[in-house]
Amino acid sequence: DSASLDVAVADGMSAMSMAAVKDEKNWATLRVIDDSAPRVWVTEEQILVKQVADQLSLALENAHLFKETQERNQQLSALNEIIVAASQSLDLVEVLGNILDKYMTTIGFDAALVALHNPSNDRLELRVPRNLPAPMEAIFTKRGIVGTLRELVYKKEEVIAFGSIGSDAPQEAKGLQAFGLNAYLGIPLDVKGETVGTLCAFRHASGELGENVLVLAQSVGHQIGSAIENARLFEETRESQQAIARSEGELRALFAAMNDAIIILDRQGRYVRIAPTDPSRLFRPSDEMLGKTLHEVLPRRAADTVMAGIKQALNTGENVKSEYSLPIDGKEYWFDASLSKLNEDQVFLVARDITEQKYNELIQTAITNISEAALTAPDMANLIKTIHSTVESLMPARNFYIALYDERTDTLTFPYYADEQDTAWPPQKPGRGLTSYVLRTSQPMLVTPEVYDELERSAEVRCGGSRGTGWLGVPLRSGAQRLGVMAVQTYDANIRLTEQDRDTLSLIAGQASVAIERKRVQEELAKFKLGLDHSADAVFITDPDGAIVYTNTGFEKVYGFKQEEAVGQNPRLIKSGLSTQDDYQRFWETLLSKNTVSGEITNKAKDGRLVPIAGTNSPILNDAGDIIGFLAVHHDMTTTKQA
Numbered sequence: 001d002s003a004s005l006d007v008a009v010a011d012g013m014s015a016m017s018m019a020a021v022k023d024e025k026n027w028a029t030l031r032v033i034d035d036s037a038p039r040v041w042v043t044e045e046q047i048l049v050k051q052v053a054d055q056l057s058l059a060l061e062n063a064h065l066f067k068e069t070q071e072r073n074q075q076l077s078a079l080n081e082i083i084v085a086a087s088q089s090l091d092l093v094e095v096l097g098n099i100l101d102k103y104m105t106t107i108g109f110d111a112a113l114v115a116l117h118n119p120s121n122d123r124l125e126l127r128v129p130r131n132l133p134a135p136m137e138a139i140f141t142k143r144g145i146v147g148t149l150r151e152l153v154y155k156k157e158e159v160i161a162f163g164s165i166g167s168d169a170p171q172e173a174k175g176l177q178a179f180g181l182n183a184y185l186g187i188p189l190d191v192k193g194e195t196v197g198t199l200c201a202f203r204h205a206s207g208e209l210g211e212n213v214l215v216l217a218q219s220v221g222h223q224i225g226s227a228i229e230n231a232r233l234f235e236e237t238r239e240s241q242q243a244i245a246r247s248e249g250e251l252r253a254l255f256a257a258m259n260d261a262i263i264i265l266d267r268q269g270r271y272v273r274i275a276p277t278d279p280s281r282l283f284r285p286s287d288e289m290l291g292k293t294l295h296e297v298l299p300r301r302a303a304d305t306v307m308a309g310i311k312q313a314l315n316t317g318e319n320v321k322s323e324y325s326l327p328i329d330g331k332e333y334w335f336d337a338s339l340s341k342l343n344e345d346q347v348f349l350v351a352r353d354i355t356e357q358k359y360n361e362l363i364q365t366a367i368t369n370i371s372e373a374a375l376t377a378p379d380m381a382n383l384i385k386t387i388h389s390t391v392e393s394l395m396p397a398r399n400f401y402i403a404l405y406d407e408r409t410d411t412l413t414f415p416y417y418a419d420e421q422d423t424a425w426p427p428q429k430p431g432r433g434l435t436s437y438v439l440r441t442s443q444p445m446l447v448t449p450e451v452y453d454e455l456e457r458s459a460e461v462r463c464g465g466s467r468g469t470g471w472l473g474v475p476l477r478s479g480a481q482r483l484g485v486m487a488v489q490t491y492d493a494n495i496r497l498t499e500q501d502r503d504t505l506s507l508i509a510g511q512a513s514v515a516i517e518r519k520r521v522q523e524e525l526a527k528f529k530l531g532l533d534h535s536a537d538a539v540f541i542t543d544p545d546g547a548i549v550y551t552n553t554g555f556e557k558v559y560g561f562k563q564e565e566a567v568g569q570n571p572r573l574i575k576s577g578l579s580t581q582d583d584y585q586r587f588w589e590t591l592l593s594k595n596t597v598s599g600e601i602t603n604k605a606k607d608g609r610l611v612p613i614a615g616t617n618s619p620i621l622n623d624a625g626d627i628i629g630f631l632a633v634h635h636d637m638t639t640t641k642q643a
Contacts, residue, residue: 560606
């Protein structure tokens with residue numbers, strides 16, 4: 001190939017020259033010289049030289065490629081080590097330190113640093129130094145990096161590199177020689193298109209910086225940028241997680257302190273989420289409720305109430321209030337539920353335990369009802385019927401009775417009973433039944449089948465009447481006086497009377513005792529008054545001061561004064577004047593000493609007639625023994641005297 005083979009004859013020599021590697025630099029040539037005598041190179045010789053040159057060219061090219069491959073592998077190996085160093089920690093300072101150590105070892109530099117931009121003061125600050133001369137590091141630490149090569153790289157956002165500080169070096173490089181540094185490499189650090197700092201490396205010795213050093217520097221710059229981003233994300237994530245953990249901890253502590261049940265329900269009444277509040281107010285454990293509907297979990301009445309609230313809240317968008325009760329661990333709990341719309345398909349329910357409040361309200365209502373019935377019920381049977389309906393509003397009391405005890409006759413009577421199995425009970429002496437047991441011990445008693453068996457074995461009680469699955473009895477008392485027993489019974493194995501029922505019935509028994517005693521007194525007084533009203537004798541009652549407050553029809557017949565004429569007057573109204581002052585003084589002294597005065601006396605009627613009287617006069621005492629009035633019964637002896 002005459003284009004690539006040069007043949008020359010000069011100075012008694014002949015030569016052939018051929019480029020072994022020909023490119024823009026034409027950096028290798030093969031020359032064959034014959035210095036014995038000028039000659040002409042034959043074609044075969046030229047072909048041979050050309051073939052040798054081609055082989056030499058190929059060998060040199062392979063060697064060049066091998067060298068480049070080695071250098072590239074070294075770079076990749078170094079870069080891989082740097083990547084590994086960057087991944088060993090998420091602490092930014094530690095990561096940057098590891099990268100700088102590997103980087104300096106790879107490129108043969110003596111010192112390095114990473115400076116990062118601080119947004120709070122808009123300054124480039126030394127973050128990680130490695131082997132910097134002590135005076136140089138002190139200056140960077142104290143004065144910052146203003147006016148240095150590091151700032152120049154950061155501002156220009158481009159690589160600045162030189163193997164020696166010559167006339168063409170930046171003005172900012174002149175100060176490096178004072179620290180014995182003569183070579184410099186600075187690259188900007190980029191995170192998602194934003195320059196956040198610089199990586200700078202220094203070397204004491206001068207010398208050209210190869211292309212591989214610059215390429216590796218840029219790769220390292222990308223790795224540092226990624227490390228910075230990862231560290232930032234890690235720090236943000238950690239702070240976020242810490243904030244979440246604090247928030248969750250606070251919420252859990254708050255929830256744990258709350259008695260309210262906080263629940264998310266969907267349109268079908270399905271449990272979606274249950275907050276970790278006090279689990280004692282949940283009808284079932286939360287894991288048994290999630291995914292199920294209200295009607296699969298709650299009693300029907302409560303489920304219907306909450307479902308109605310869900311529909312109203314979703315349809316109107318308004319906050320809906322409702323109340324419902326649930327049997328939890330053998331006790332009835334009342335809840336005040338607030339339902340609010342969370343989204344188009346879900347509601348937020350907060351159920352507050354109002355059991356104590358509701359219990360107090362129900363008890364107060366019950367007591368009020370019984371108190372009013374004591375005043376308005378026409379007779380004892382109707383009063384006890386009201387007591388029964390009141391008790392039934394507080395507990396399962398379909399089977400209910402009251403037994404009244406008469407101490408004078410030692411007899412139990414049953415003025416009211418409602419029982420699914422037993423019929424009327426006749427009056428009887430106290431025996432060995434449960435009613436007699438409570439009357440005898442004056443203690444409330446809750447009897448389960450197990451307790452009943454034990455009582456029978458101990459001979460404390462004997463079965464009387466149909467035996468149920470639960471019995472509850474409480475004493476009725478008025479002070480120290482035993483009035484009787486109030487009892488509730490159930491025959492349904494699914495209905496269990498509880499200790500709460502026992503306590504409730506005991507509270508009701510106090511008011512019921514007062515009402516029953518009042519009604520019994522009223523009925524006795526009614527009988528007494530009926531007897532007085534129809535008595536032929538003159539009967540009148542005064543207050544403690546002696547003013548007449550009551551007269552019967554016999555008083556008008558004996559003395560002629562109508563009731564309206566006598567009430568408010570003093571008994572002197574019927575005084576005849578025949579008794580001496582001493583007689584009256586002894587009369588009142590006897591009464592005021594709480595004794596009765598009986599005997600004959602002559603009084604005067606309205607028309608002036610003198611009426612011979614056989615009288616009994618007594619003080620009326622209250623339970624404390626104080627005089628609250630006086631009672632007089634005067635029998636007209638006129639006919640007897642005339643006979």
